[in-house]
Amino acid sequence: MTPLKCLIVDPMHESIFPMLTEIGWEAVSVPSITRDEIKTIHHGYEGLIVRSKTTIDRDLLGDNPTIKFIGRAGAGLDNLDLDYLKEKGIYVLHASEGNRDAVGEYAIGALLSLMRNIPKANREVRTMIWEREGNRGEELMDKTVGLIGYGNMGQAFAKRLSGFGCNVLAYDKYKTAYANAYCKAASMEDLFVETDILSLHIPLTAETKKLVDRNFLDRFKKRIILVNTARGEIVSLPDLVQAMATSQVRGAVLDVLENEKLNTLTPIQKESFDTLIKKDNVIFTPHIAGWTYESHVKINVALIQKIKALELVH
Ligand SMILES: O=C(O)[C@H](O)COP(=O)(O)O
Numbered sequence: 055m056t057p058l059k060c061l062i063v064d065p066m067h068e069s070i071f072p073m074l075t076e077i078g079w080e081a082v083s084v085p086s087i088t089r090d091e092i093k094t095i096h097h098g099y100e101g102l103i104v105r106s107k108t109t110i111d112r113d114l115l116g117d118n119p120t121i122k123f124i125g126r127a128g129a130g131l132d133n134l135d136l137d138y139l140k141e142k143g144i145y146v147l148h149a150s151e152g153n154r155d156a157v158g159e160y161a162i163g164a165l166l167s168l169m170r171n172i173p174k175a176n177r178e179v180r181t182m183i184w185e186r187e188g189n190r191g192e193e194l195m196d197k198t199v200g201l202i203g204y205g206n207m208g209q210a211f212a213k214r215l216s217g218f219g220c221n222v223l224a225y226d227k228y229k230t231a232y233a234n235a236y237c238k239a240a241s242m243e244d245l246f247v248e249t250d251i252l253s254l255h256i257p258l259t260a261e262t263k264k265l266v267d268r269n270f271l272d273r274f275k276k277r278i279i280l281v282n283t284a285r286g287e288i289v290s291l292p293d294l295v296q297a298m299a300t301s302q303v304r305g306a307v308l309d310v311l312e313n314e315k316l317n318t319l320t321p322i323q324k325e326s327f328d329t330l331i332k333k334d335n336v337i338f339t340p341h342i343a344g345w346t347y348e349s350h351v352k353i354n355v356a357l358i359q360k361i362k363a364l365e366l367v368h
Pocket residue numbers: 105106107127128129130131153344
């Protein structure tokens with residue numbers, strides 16, 4: 055039987071190659087390829103694997119008759135035109151099972167770091183300042199954590215939070231009966247009333263873009279801590295700046311930004327960034343929540359299982 059052919063256009067951990075061979079696929083990897091070059095070579099492949107770098111849409115694939123699946127080696131599907139892929143009958147496979155543990159652990163770590171002033175205290179000791187009272191922290195124990203979105207990432211975080219004695223409330227617009235040992239299912243109204251710490255685990259879509267704006271933040275009854283490991287575009291940064299100025303938001307963990315190329319921030323993006331970066335109650339990290347040595351490989355394992363399950367043949 056001729057092997058099925060798969061084109062990999064974004065950088066991947068090398069474990070993907072033996073895994074694809076094992077399930078009968080031939081892989082061609084061109085991680086530095088340009089968009090225009092992809093347009094000239096995608097014909098004849100049955101599979102296309104990307105991470106977040108390449109946008110997959112009609113402009114790229116046109117009426118390609120051979121591609122049967124797009125494998126997204128990761129969680130977010132915001133670089134895929136899902137309407138176009140559905141219309142074409144092309145399967146979309148994600149691999150969020152591969153980086154959910156990394157995201158769950160990161161969210162716990164970053165949240166504890168923020169609540170215990172670890173980045174600030176560490177910085178101070180390095181400059182010979184031994185300050186205890188100014189670094190008195192607060193505990194996660196008994197806090198109510200509101201999760202928006204209860205997919206792989208939300209569940210991984212909830213599982214860990216429950217071990218810290220938190221009351222976890224999860225709101226998921228697209229799920230029913232998702233309460234379990236780690237969370238109670240809640241409405242958005244419940245979250246507005248009860249949340250101490252809000253964490254976002256939703257995809258970036260037209261509906262969620264700038265969902266977290268001033269109006270939204272003002273609806274929380276308590277002064278909240280915001281954790282964003284999802285996508286930067288979901289939060290309006292100028293509105294977050296305002297909400298922090300009034301202490302409506304009293305701390306933030308931001309692993310993602312609307313524009314993650316810091317040297318190309320627009321004046322508005324730069325103004326918000328410059329304000330937030332000066333605050334000790336904000337932790338910024340460069341989109342590393344899902345980024346571990348283990349997840350690098352586990353993403354491939356998850357994707358390969360799904361490719362295999364398609365049972366494609368010539
Ligand atoms: O969606 C994801 O899985 C993460 O945000 C990371 O994606 P990337 O490593 O492909 O940029």
